[in-house]
Amino acid sequence: xxxxxxxxxxxxxxxxxxxxxxxxxxxxxxxxxxxxxxxxxxxxxxxxxxxxxxxxxxxxxxxxxxxxxxxxxxxxxxxx
Numbered sequence: 001x002x003x004x005x006x007x008x009x010x011x012x013x014x015x016x017x018x019x020x021x022x023x024x025x026x027x028x029x030x031x032x033x034x035x036x037x038x039x040x041x042x043x044x045x046x047x048x049x050x051x052x053x054x055x056x057x058x059x060x061x062x063x064x065x066x067x068x069x070x071x072x073x074x075x076x077x078x079x080x
Contacts, residue, residue, distance in 0.1 A: 007056075016053030017079045023051040025069050025076075040068030 026036050033051070037044040041064055049055035050065070057065070059073075066076040 012053070014079055015056055018057075018077065019051045019053040021076070021079065022047075022065060022069075025071065026051075029069065031069075036065070036068050040064040 026033070033047050034044050037047045040047070042061060046055060050057050062076060063073055066073045069076070
C-alpha cells in the first residue's frame with residue numbers, strides 16, 4: 001500500500017523547470033511535440049503534461065525523452 005503525501009514545493013518547482021527545459025530543447029531542434037513523442041515512444045499528451053510541469057516522469061521516461069532529443073540524460077536533468 002502506498003501512502004500519498006504532498007510533494008514539497010522545491011520538487012514541484014524542479015519538475016516545472018525540467019518541463020520548460022524539455023520544451024526549449026525540443027523547439028530549438030525544430031521538433032513538434034508529436035515528433036518528439038514519436039521519437040521517444042511516449043504519448044503526445046503525456047509529453048505535453050511533462051512540458052507543462054503537470055506530470056512527474058519516471059527515470060525511464062526521462063531516458064526516452066533524452067534519447068528522442070539526441071542528448072544525454074545528464075544534460076537533460078541538469079537544471080543549474
